[in-house]
Amino acid sequence: MREFNxxxxxFEGMEAEEILRAQSPLYGWNTxxxxxxxxxxxxxxxxxADFSDPLxxxxxxxxxxxxxxxxxxxxxxxxxxxxxxxALDVLGLxxxxxxxxxxxxxxxxxxxxHPDHNGGDRSHERRLQxxxxxxQLLRKxxxxx
Numbered sequence: 001m002r003e004f005n006x007x008x009x010x011f012e013g014m015e016a017e018e019i020l021r022a023q024s025p026l027y028g029w030n031t032x033x034x035x036x037x038x039x040x041x042x043x044x045x046x047x048x049a050d051f052s053d054p055l056x057x058x059x060x061x062x063x064x065x066x067x068x069x070x071x072x073x074x075x076x077x078x079x080x081x082x083x084x085x086x087a088l089d090v091l092g093l094x095x096x097x098x099x100x101x102x103x104x105x106x107x108x109x110x111x112x113x114h115p116d117h118n119g120g121d122r123s124h125e126r127r128l129q130x131x132x133x134x135x136q137l138l139r140k141x142x143x144x145x
Contacts, residue, residue: 079143087134099144106135 011019021027051057068089080088080095088095091105111117113128138144 080141084138084141084143087137090130090134091138099139102135102138102144106131 011022014022051060068086078095085095088097091102091109093102093105097105109131110128113124113131115122115125118124
């Protein structure tokens, strides 16, 4: 074992800056764990200006997380992967939806958020993009094969 360790060089192939970074006492501590990321694995960062009390924002995020977890446990949702279940949530659908229902909901949301149907209003553009991405994921889902 000693012979192996004496021939081992952790820094082999590293640039000088990489070696200094690796020798820093803070090396590896600059990554955020899921709990401390801005989204905390729940949803987007809350818009603090929308809340008079920060605890309301935190409570809202926690309630959304609980709601999503309960939706994951519904009987029809076992057919879908976690990403597909999130996409269903974006579209406001349950796990018992069929391909026709998926397409109908997508068409309804397209009409609701698309600027061409809102007199050129582009304020819902981000929401439209999220809806399109969710549909693109779900239309290829194995549950609809």
